Amino acid sequence: MRIAVIGVGRIGRIHAENLRALPEVEEVVLADVVPEVARSVADQLQVSAADDLSSLLASGLDGCVIASSTSAHAEQLETVMRAGVPAFCEKPVARDLAGAVTLAELERETGVPVQVGFQRRFDAGYRRVRDAVVGGELGTVHLLRAVTHDQAPPPAAYLAASGGIFRDCSIHDLDVVRFVTGQEAVTVSAAGGNKGERLFVEADDVDTAAAILTMADGTLVLLSATRYNGAGHDVRLEVTGSLGALAVGLDQSLALDSAEPGVTLTHGPRHWSFLDRFLPAYAAELEAFVAMIGGAASPCTVRDALQAQRLAEACDLSRRRGAPVRLQEIPDTR
Numbered sequence: 327m328r329i330a331v332i333g334v335g336r337i338g339r340i341h342a343e344n345l346r347a348l349p350e351v352e353e354v355v356l357a358d359v360v361p362e363v364a365r366s367v368a369d370q371l372q373v374s375a376a377d378d379l380s381s382l383l384a385s386g387l388d389g390c391v392i393a394s395s396t397s398a399h400a401e402q403l404e405t406v407m408r409a410g411v412p413a414f415c416e417k418p419v420a421r422d423l424a425g426a427v428t429l430a431e432l433e434r435e436t437g438v439p440v441q442v443g444f445q446r447r448f449d450a451g452y453r454r455v456r457d458a459v460v461g462g463e464l465g466t467v468h469l470l471r472a473v474t475h476d477q478a479p480p481p482a483a484y485l486a487a488s489g490g491i492f493r494d495c496s497i498h499d500l501d502v503v504r505f506v507t508g509q510e511a512v513t514v515s516a517a518g519g520n521k522g523e524r525l526f527v528e529a530d531d532v533d534t535a536a537a538i539l540t541m542a543d544g545t546l547v548l549l550s551a552t553r554y555n556g557a558g559h560d561v562r563l564e565v566t567g568s569l570g571a572l573a574v575g576l577d578q579s580l581a582l583d584s585a586e587p588g589v590t591l592t593h594g595p596r597h598w599s600f601l602d603r604f605l606p607a608y609a610a611e612l613e614a615f616v617a618m619i620g621g622a623a624s625p626c627t628v629r630d631a632l633q634a635q636r637l638a639e640a641c642d643l644s645r646r647r648g649a650p651v652r653l654q655e656i657p658d659t660r
């Protein structure tokens with residue numbers, strides 16, 4: 327297979343390395359809006375570089391990974407889909423909801439397979455919890471608690487273009503809650519707080535947020551996110567059911583200390599960002615992408631990404647309104 331990676335910054339470089347390691351992939355070709363970046367990363371990884379997306383499509387591709395900045399995703403994904411080339415696109419597929427709706431409709435019209443980069447779907451713990459829920463091991467599931475607590479805020483420039491904490495950070499929880507429960511949310515009620523640096527207020531954002539989701543079958547989901555967890559990068563999901571409770575992220579690297587005398591919960595190095603926390607999942611999602619090119623179903627479609635984006639939109643609206651929002655208020659068609 328000949329696969330391109332467009333945009334080789336933090337995550338694009340990881341995707342290129344993971345592709346290079348797969349036996350089915352004969353050639354990895356990199357492109358970036360800054361050509362020297364593509365050439366330099368290509369030299370380091372000993373793969374090839376090309377000028378831009380259109381020259382890559384003209385030269386023939388089996389698949390294309392879009393890992394450029396968020397503002398470029400929608401146009402690039404549309405171009406790749408219209409060329410009939412299977413795509414892997416980093417989240418979000420589009421900066422705004424209307425763009426995501428358009429791409430979901432294009433996915434349906436063209437039938438071109440697209441996988442969106444929600445890597446938690448490939449994390450061993452999340453998969454184990456999903457299997458337990460689907461297999462009935464936890465009995466009737468009543469409650470989920472989803473946590474994404476970053477160690478420190480991202481740069482101010484990133485924040486200004488991120489779309490806010492729900493669209494940028496909690497979006498992973500919003501996707502994985504659908505993945506684990508197989509349910510859609512009916513209502514959300516959200517709040518936000520700002521006790522950190524002024525840059526959040528200046529970006530019309532909050533540094534800490536919480537939401538309650540009510541799923542279609544009545545399951546409640548409590549979700550929290552903060553940009554300030556001095557203990558490290560804390561990503562967890564707890565699922566509580568009538569027959570048991572199971573947690574993702576309760577391992578040696580847990581970024582949380584116990585208040586109980588004599589108890590030490592953690593024994594290994596903590597994670598400091600999603601990049602080290604999810605390294606195995608980033609590799610597994612690219613394996614799945616190659617399988618999708620080979621004919622397997624997409625493990626996370628544009629329609630899935632649109633549903634997560636609608637939830638993020640609903641959370642943001644609820645926080646601003648100070649009132650619950652029904653998901654049906656957020657459009658999913660043009």
Ligand SMILES: NC(=O)c1ccc[n+]([C@@H]2O[C@H](COP(=O)([O-])OP(=O)(O)OC[C@H]3O[C@@H](n4cnc5c(N)ncnc54)[C@H](O)[C@@H]3O)[C@@H](O)[C@H]2O)c1
Nearest residue numbers: 333334335336337338358359393394395396398416417443
């Ligand atoms: N799924 C995840 O866990 C995860 C993690 C990190 C980033 N992301 C997403 O991946 C995307 C990239 O994030 P990043 O942290 O790697 O950013 P980054 O700024 O480190 O890298 C982006 C790269 O894309 C290039 N670029 C920008 N516009 C381009 C264009 N039009 N054509 C080609 N290249 C272009 C930039 O020059 C840069 O090299 C973002 O959309 C982000 O939301 C997802």
